[in-house]
Amino acid sequence: MPKPLIALDWGTTRARAFLISDKGEVLQRRVADQGIQSISAGGYPAAFEALAGDFRRAAPDAAIVLAGMVGSRNGWIEAPYVACPAAPQDLAAAAITAELDARTTATILPGLSCDDGAFDVMRGEETLIVGLGLADGIACLPGTHSKWAEVKDGRIVRFASFMTGEVYGLLRNNSILGRLAQEPQAGDADEGAARGRAGARRAGGLLNSAFAARTEVLAGRMPGGAVGPYLSALLVGQEILGAEALFGGHSQVHLVADGALAESYGGELAAAGREVRLVTPEDAFVAGVKRLAAGLQA
Amino acid sequence: MPKPLIALDWGTTRARAFLISDKGEVLQRRVADQGIQSISAGGYPAAFEALAGDFRRAAPDAAIVLAGMVGSRNGWIEAPYVACPAAPQDLAAAAITAELDARTTATILPGLSCDDGAFDVMRGEETLIVGLGLADGIACLPGTHSKWAEVKDGRIVRFASFMTGEVYGLLRNNSILGRLAQEPQAGDADEGAARGRAGARRAGGLLNSAFAARTEVLAGRMPGGAVGPYLSALLVGQEILGAEALFGGHSQVHLVADGALAESYGGELAAAGREVRLVTPEDAFVAGVKRLAAGLQA
Incomplete structure (x- = not known):
């Protein structure tokens, strides 16, 4: 049975939180400045409560999934990089769990690494690329450090920043x-x-x-x-x-x-x-x- | 008859002053932080005195030649750019004079412009390139804004920053x-x-x-x-x-x-x-x- 989902794209300077119904509809969304650079070690459960505590009360049985820099060395708990080429199931399999409170865990998604001449990494963008649902194609994600990625047979085969x-x-x-x-x-x-x-x-x-x-x-x-x-x-x-x-x-x-x-x-x-x-x-x-x-x- | 020469490479942040004998020997040299950005309009005669007043007293009949940003719009007096291709005599012919005091003038050398796809300019580097004495060749002048120049038949034909x-x-x-x-x-x-x-x-x-x-x-x-x-x-x-x-x-x-x-x-x-x-x-x-x-x- 699908469950509701509380999902956060939790980056360095900003967090985007979504409450998604068991039918896949976005019920609520929120953007806040509480990026990981503003959170001290041990402060993540409280920061999550501030960002999405009301989502949890609205959907107590929701799965909680966190993507982005929250899984980096400077984040909550480090979720090691998955190496390219990587399929969505490889990313899901490498997710780790963190304890929000005694009864609740959150899943932290890993980042992705690529060693194609130069070593490169991403955290968060891999989730967006998966969201494109490509079998084959090229994705461009502009930003402070833009990412380009190549998808073949549903797998992210390489990327560059x-x-x-x-x-x-x-x-x-x-x-x-x-x-x-x-x-x-x-x-x-x-x-x-x-x-x-x-x-x-x-x-x-x-x-x-x-x-x-x-x-x-x-x-x-x-x-x-x-x-x-x-x-x-x-x-x-x-x-x-x-x-x-x-x-x-x-x-x-x-x-x-x-x-x-x-x-x-x-x-x-x-x-x-x-x-x-x-x-x-x-x-x-x-x-x-x-x-x-x-x-x-x- | 050759005369002694007081020559300044007078840039944005720094000035280099030389006293050169009528035989072409460098008798004295000095580097100072008095670039044109530290000099107010009307302050150039006094700044020159501070930089090279003793050179003038040592060689009262010396010619005075100034190169670099001193001849820019933000310098003492603007010496318009000479367009490439330019021979040394074209640069000398476009020099202008400025009055140091009632009895003495200084010569300000022009800069060089190039319109080879993109417009580009230099001030000061053209004098160094002339100093290479090239008939044909490529010069590289590294720096904050590096210059490369091509010389053909003794003329600077184009350059790029x-x-x-x-x-x-x-x-x-x-x-x-x-x-x-x-x-x-x-x-x-x-x-x-x-x-x-x-x-x-x-x-x-x-x-x-x-x-x-x-x-x-x-x-x-x-x-x-x-x-x-x-x-x-x-x-x-x-x-x-x-x-x-x-x-x-x-x-x-x-x-x-x-x-x-x-x-x-x-x-x-x-x-x-x-x-x-x-x-x-x-x-x-x-x-x-x-x-x-x-x-x-x-």
């Missing part, structure tokens, strides 16, 4: 380029994106093309409002080129994003000739955690 | 990678350099390979002391690849550097199969400013 979001923040806010940047005015976003897209494909590479954001503005050839959009398109374009070199030029990409990232990555992927299948991170997480929870119950 | 030094500082000190970095111990520099060099050539590109500095340390496969050397070799390697794509794979590179940059760029250029001709920035500047000063007197 890109520091795109973090490098964007550093260049936009902490580098010499930021001094010339202004809030985008009408037309600046399109102009910056078009120029950054061209920059991503220039022969000199990222370190050369980034500098052009400064010289083009100083020369009066690009408005300061285009600097941010330029850097965004340049970095996302470089990420797409890198992922293409690693995983081949798939015609279709499953993009797990919403808001500004859905817009920027969707735009750059389309400009690179890819067909984009967009799924929100919440939908992907709910689908993935339901699938993994079913594997736990099996 | 790379944000290598600045991005290194951001990744090493302000990114998530810095948290795992430690002071290099014995062997760390070589291990980090070898891994970073391989990372520079991995298909995923800079944004992907940079992240490996974190995962390799977290996995216990690389010491924290290797993070800095890894990032340095990765970024310098990417710069060399970008320059190769822009300027072709010349077998010989004229490297204008000293200290740690001479070591890191020399090592990465040699690993990339280039023959390195090393010149210090001071020697290149002195040779360049002497040549340009002779053009001014002509």
Whole structure:
């Protein structure tokens, strides 16, 4: 018999909590700033109570499944990485349990590791990828450290991280380029994106093309409002080129994003000739955690 | 008749001053923190007096030539950029004069611009490149914003900037990678350099390979002391690849550097199969400013 499910995507800076009925419907959802970096050792049962105590009272028999950095060395209990290639059942089988109170345990899902030239890890994204329900395909999960993953025969066979979001923040806010940047005015976003897209494909590479954001503005050839959009398109374009070199030029990409990232990555992927299948991170997480929870119950 | 020369390489954060005899020998040299960012409008005659007043008293008839950011919009007086391709005599012809006092003028050398796909500029480096005395060749001037330049028939035909030094500082000190970095111990520099060099050539590109500095340390496969050397070799390697794509794979590179940059760029250029001709920035500047000063007197 399926049970209700309380599922948390519990990351470094944020937690997303869902109460899911035994029929698979999301009954309640909540986002809070209580990421693991704000929780001290031993503080997890109390933090869970604050995040989802009312979900437990509403569904006392619910299974509790936690994904993300909560299972890292700096989280509640370390759930060791599962190595690629990994099927959903491999992830479910490697889950560990943690005691919420004397009568209740929570299941902590493992992360995923990949040793394909460079060693790489993810925690949380694997659940979203499972949620895509792919037999074969390429997933792109943009963020501070974007992930691209390849799925074959229902298994995540390899993946790679890109520091795109973090490098964007550093260049936009902490580098010499930021001094010339202004809030985008009408037309600046399109102009910056078009120029950054061209920059991503220039022969000199990222370190050369980034500098052009400064010289083009100083020369009066690009408005300061285009600097941010330029850097965004340049970095996302470089990420797409890198992922293409690693995983081949798939015609279709499953993009797990919403808001500004859905817009920027969707735009750059389309400009690179890819067909984009967009799924929100919440939908992907709910689908993935339901699938993994079913594997736990099996 | 050649005259003595007082020459300043006057940049944003630093000034280097030289007293050069009428026979071309450096009689005195000085480095000071009085870059143009520390000087207010109207403060240049006094700043010059502090930097080189004793040189003037020692050689009252000396010509005074200033290169670098002192000729920028934010410097003393703007000396407009000369467009590539440019011969030394083109640079000398575009120099402007500024009044130090009622009886004395200083010559401010122009910067150089290049519009080869992306617009780019330099101020100061053109004098060092002239100092190499090349008929044909490739020059690499490492730094916060490294410059590569191509010289043909004695003219600087094009150049490109790379944000290598600045991005290194951001990744090493302000990114998530810095948290795992430690002071290099014995062997760390070589291990980090070898891994970073391989990372520079991995298909995923800079944004992907940079992240490996974190995962390799977290996995216990690389010491924290290797993070800095890894990032340095990765970024310098990417710069060399970008320059190769822009300027072709010349077998010989004229490297204008000293200290740690001479070591890191020399090592990465040699690993990339280039023959390195090393010149210090001071020697290149002195040779360049002497040549340009002779053009001014002509």
